Amino acid sequence: MKIDSHQHFWRYNQADYGWIGEQEQVLKRDFLPSDLAPILSSNQLDACVAVQARQSDSETQWLIELANDNSFIKAVVGWIDIAADTLSEQLAQYASHPVLKGFRHVIQDEPDANFMLRPEFIRGLKVLAKHDYCYDLLIFAKQLPQAIELVKSIPELPIVVDHIAKPEIAADIGFAQWQTYMQQIADCPNTMCKVSGMVTEADHQNWQAEDFQKYLAAVFDAFGPQRIMFGSDWPVCLLAAEYSQVKAIVEDFVKTNYPQQFAAIFGGNAQTFYRI
Structure with a gap:
């Protein structure tokens, strides 16, 4: 089964989706x-994991x-008040509801740098583990030091780092530090x-496929192909690329460097992590 491990659905309104700004009109619908199904089909994908976009x-x-x-x-990755x-x-x-496999909190938007290390938050994550749920970790690269400490404190909880922890690809700064933290x-x-x-x-507007090569290489070196899964981040990806372009970036890299693990990266690993 070929799976997109990360996408979103919404019925747009400004109150619930205030994070969608004036420069992001393409997302304001x-x-x-019914919109995603034909896109998955045309990109030879069979299934998806729906991830929360509102904290409710x-x-x-x-x-x-x-x-x-x-x-x-x-699979569904929902939201719950973990603390x-x-x-x-x-x-x-x-x-x-067995389709609910895990939860996510938008830690990247929390003003408190140590939000994820609060005792009540860690306690809640341990409760998720006891109930056989997994956790999607949404952070910026600058939050990786705290994330490393968090992950080490909950070895019993399956955790997936969303969006390769959002390094500063456009500015191309901080790569070495990000790479070190991702290895940790x-x-x-x-x-x-x-x-x-x-x-x-x-x-x-001006990205090129080669912009992502060193980031992909670093992530694959750190995690290995058996611990990596493809996700489109549709429809948010439409700010910069069509679905097919997003898939091609990862697909071309995998076919060139890890062809024998293609099925795992584009489905098998997500099946294992989310118990699909």
């Missing part, structure tokens, strides 16, 4: 399963409903990495 319980419920109505959505004292009780309401987080055996979200960290 609805993006639903209603988002999680809505994504579960979409998955129940669209069989190609094989809540009532987390176990909140999780109980989802026990009858990859040294934790409970981690995987999504090669996703790269085009939106590059120059939206």
Whole structure:
């Protein structure tokens, strides 16, 4: 099964999607399963993982409903108040929804640099592990030191780093430090990495495929091909590229450097991580 491990759905409104700015008009519309299905088909993909785009319980419920109505959505990564004292009780309401595989918090937008290291947040992540959920880690490259500490503190929780931790590809700065930190987080055996979200960290109008080669090489060196999964980050990727272009960047790299692991990177690893 060929799987896109990272994409989003939404019914656009300004209140819920305030992060979509005036320069991002292409995203100011609805993006639903009926929009994605033909794109997956034309790109020879069979299924997807729907990831939260709003930080609300209603988002999680809505994504579960979409998955129940669209069989190609094989997994949902929702949102939940991880630091809540009532987390176990909140999780109980989802026990009858096996398509819900994990959760994510938009840590990249938290003003507190140590947000993810708060005791109550770490406690909540340990609760997720006890309930057999996984976790998508959404951070900027500058947050990698805290992320490494976090990951080391919860070895029992499967964690995937979204968007290769968003290095500054457009400015092409900080590569060596990012590479070092990515190796350190990859040294934790409970981690995987999504090669996703790269085009939106590059120059939206002028990127070239070669801009991503050293980043891909560094991630593959750090994690190895059995711990990497392809994700489109559709529709956010449309800010800088069409779906087919995003796929081609990773596909060409894998076919050139890791052809025997193609099936794993474009599906098998996501199946394992999300228990699809």
